[in-house]
Amino acid sequence: xxxxxxxxxxxxxxxxxxxxxxxxxxxxxxxxxxxxxxxxxxxxxxxxxxxxxxxxxxxxxxxxxxxxxxxxxxxxxxxxxxxxxxxxxxxxxxxxxxxxxxxxxxxxxxxxxxxxxxxxxxxxxxxxxxxxxxxxxxxxxxxxxxxxxxxxxxxxxxxxxxxxxxxxxxxxxxxxxxxxxxxxxxxxxxxxxxxxxxxxxxxxxxxxxxxxxxxxxxxxxxxxxxxxxxxxxxxxxxxxxxxxxxxxxxxxxxxxxxxxxxxxxxxxxxxxxxxxxxxxxxxxxx
Numbered sequence: 001x002x003x004x005x006x007x008x009x010x011x012x013x014x015x016x017x018x019x020x021x022x023x024x025x026x027x028x029x030x031x032x033x034x035x036x037x038x039x040x041x042x043x044x045x046x047x048x049x050x051x052x053x054x055x056x057x058x059x060x061x062x063x064x065x066x067x068x069x070x071x072x073x074x075x076x077x078x079x080x081x082x083x084x085x086x087x088x089x090x091x092x093x094x095x096x097x098x099x100x101x102x103x104x105x106x107x108x109x110x111x112x113x114x115x116x117x118x119x120x121x122x123x124x125x126x127x128x129x130x131x132x133x134x135x136x137x138x139x140x141x142x143x144x145x146x147x148x149x150x151x152x153x154x155x156x157x158x159x160x161x162x163x164x165x166x167x168x169x170x171x172x173x174x175x176x177x178x179x180x181x182x183x184x185x186x187x188x189x190x191x192x193x194x195x196x197x198x199x200x201x202x203x204x205x206x207x208x209x210x211x212x213x214x215x216x217x218x219x220x221x222x223x224x225x226x227x228x229x230x231x232x233x234x235x236x237x238x239x240x241x242x243x244x245x246x247x248x249x250x251x252x253x254x255x256x257x258x259x260x261x262x263x264x265x266x267x268x269x270x271x272x273x274x275x276x277x278x279x280x281x282x283x284x285x286x
Contacts, residue, residue, distance in 0.1 A: 003021050003022070003082070005082070007097075008269060009122065009269055009270055010084065010122070011125070011266055016129070023070075027058060027093065027267070027269040028059035029041075029042060031054075039267055051272075057272070063099070067100060067104070079111050083116065084128055084129040087193055089197030089198040117153070119153050123234045123280060124193060127232060131230075155286070157283060158192060159281055160281070161215050161278070162278045162279075186207055187206060190203045190205065192218070212245050220253075223283050226285040228285045231258055232263065233261055233279075249281055
């Protein structure tokens with residue numbers, strides 16, 4: 001049997017997390033020195049309230065927490081494991097998992113484990129994991145599933161925009177000068193994760209409305225002429241203003257003739273680095 005494991009930064013759709021063959025390793029959120037498990041120990045509203053005047057931090061999962069995911073599947077008879085994680089260029093989580101897997105494989109000679117760097121984040125990684133779960137449940141052999149997923153890394157893409165850049169700046173994920181100038185001029189970058197697994201700004205728009213439209217336009221161009229498997233629109237919170245821009249993004253996608261759209265909120269650990277108001281769109285094609 002094949003088990004699929006992701007970290008919480010992958011934003012795997014909730015419907016896919018419930019399966020007996022899926023496990024999610026929670027990343028950590030640190031507020032005033034206290035640790036919280038991503039999406040488990042703290043509410044989104046409490047986190048956003050904290051972020052009104054403070055900067056949260058994030059941390060990697062412990063080896064024991066990674067072990068809980070793998071060991072629980074092993075105890076249920078799973079011997080083949082596919083781990084899909086957020087980009088190693090944005091987080092050290094993948095490295096943590098690889099360290100655990102070396103020990104896990106030494107302890108269990110009967111297991112086969114593949115670790116895949118999604119070169120992506122949030123629902124961009126989640127759609128890749130979703131495809132992996134679909135392939136497993138269709139009964140494909142482990143080698144076929146791994147081959148398909150590695151080939152699909154470049155077929156999944158996320159684009160997102162945020163109203164303020166101070167949280168990306170605080171986390172060192174965007175240049176301080178760029179962020180300061182962007183805020184001053186009300187420029188909203190449309191950000192994606194490149195083939196190198198790190199953030200890249202693909203355009204800069206004056207105001208969120210234009211940035212949201214540009215994000216959708218970039219996504220539609222990405223899948224143009226291809227058969228898309230899944231398309232998603234995610235946000236960071238449910239405030240009235242955020243919902244307004246989120247509905248705009250969904251409307252722009254639907255106007256292109258796409259009716260089936262996966263929707264949801266990004267994980268709390270990612271909100272720590274983006275702040276409120278994020279609008280993200282993603283797709284994966286065959």
